Amino acid sequence: QKEVEQNSGPLSVPEGAIASLNCTYSDRVSQSFFWYRQYSGKSPELIMSIYSNGDKEDGRFTAQLNKASQYVSLLIRDSQPSDSATYLCAASNDYKLSFGAGTTVTVRA
Amino acid sequence: EAQVTQNPRYLITVTGKKLTVTCSQNMNHEYMSWYRQDPGLGLRQIYYSMNVEVTDKGDVPEGYKVSRKEKRNFPLILESPSPNQTSLYFCASGVGGGRYEQYFGPGTRLTVT
Numbered sequence: 001q002k003e004v005e006q007n008s009g010p011l012s013v014p015e016g017a018i019a020s021l022n023c024t025y026s027d028r029v030s031q032s033f034f035w036y037r038q039y040s041g042k043s044p045e046l047i048m049s050i051y052s053n054g055d056k057e058d059g060r061f062t063a064q065l066n067k068a069s070q071y072v073s074l075l076i077r078d079s080q081p082s083d084s085a086t087y088l089c090a091a092s093n094d095y096k097l098s099f100g101a102g103t104t105v106t107v108r109a
Numbered sequence: 110e111a112q113v114t115q116n117p118r119y120l121i122t123v124t125g126k127k128l129t130v131t132c133s134q135n136m137n138h139e140y141m142s143w144y145r146q147d148p149g150l151g152l153r154q155i156y157y158s159m160n161v162e163v164t165d166k167g168d169v170p171e172g173y174k175v176s177r178k179e180k181r182n183f184p185l186i187l188e189s190p191s192p193n194q195t196s197l198y199f200c201a202s203g204v205g206g207g208r209y210e211q212y213f214g215p216g217t218r219l220t221v222t
Contacts, residue, residue, distance in 0.1 A: 032209045043199055043213040044152070088152065092209040095140060095159055096167060099152040 023089030132200030139205030
C-alpha cells in the first residue's frame with residue numbers, strides 16, 4: 001500500500017464549477033500535509049499547506065484535514081481553465097515527504 | 110529572484126559513466142532534498158539534508174550519493190548510472206526548523222542508455 005493515495009483521475013469539470021480532490025495517508029505520525037500543482041512539463045508548485053485539523057482557505061482553494069480519518073482534501077472553487085493541471089498530495093513525517101501519484105484535472109471552457 | 114536552480118536540465122549518458130547533477134538555492138534554506146519522478150510512481154524522495162553536513166536517506170537512495178558541504182548547494186551524484194535511473198529529477202529546498210514546505214527546482218531529465 002502506498003503511503004499516500006489519491007482519488008484516481010482524470011477529473012473533468014466545467015468552468016466555474018467546484019473541483020474536489022481527495023487524498024488518504026497511511027502513516028499516522030504524519031504531521032504536515034501539502035497540495036502541489038504541476039503543469040505538464042513543469043516542476044511542482046506549492047499551493048496549500050495544512051498542519052491541523054479543519055479547513056484552511058486561500059483564495060479559491062480550500063484544504064481540509066481530518067487526522068482521525070487520515071484524510072486530506074482540496075476544493076477548487078470557480079474552476080478556471082488555468083487550473084488544468086495535475087494535483088499532488090503530500091504528507092510529511094518530519095523531513096521525509098511522501099507524495100501521491102497525482103490527480104489530473106481538466107477544466108472545460 | 111528566490112529560486113532553486115539545477116544543472117544540467119537535460120542529460121543523456123551511458124551506463125557506468127559517473128555524473129553529477131547540481132542543485133543550488135539562494136533562499137538561505139536549511140533543508141534540501143532530491144526526488145525522482147516516474148510515470149505511475151509519482152515523486153519519490155531519494156535523499157534529504159536538514160543542514161550542512163547532515164543528510165539522510167529517503168525512500169529510493171540506492172545508486173545515488175549526495176553531499177552538503179555548503180548551505181546553498183546539494184549535488185546529486187550517480188557513481189555508476191544504470192538505465193533504471195532514467196527519470197526526471199527534482200531538487201527542492203525549504204526553510205526547515207519545523208516548517209516542511211518545499212520549493213522545487215525546474216527539473217533535470219536524465220536518460221541513461
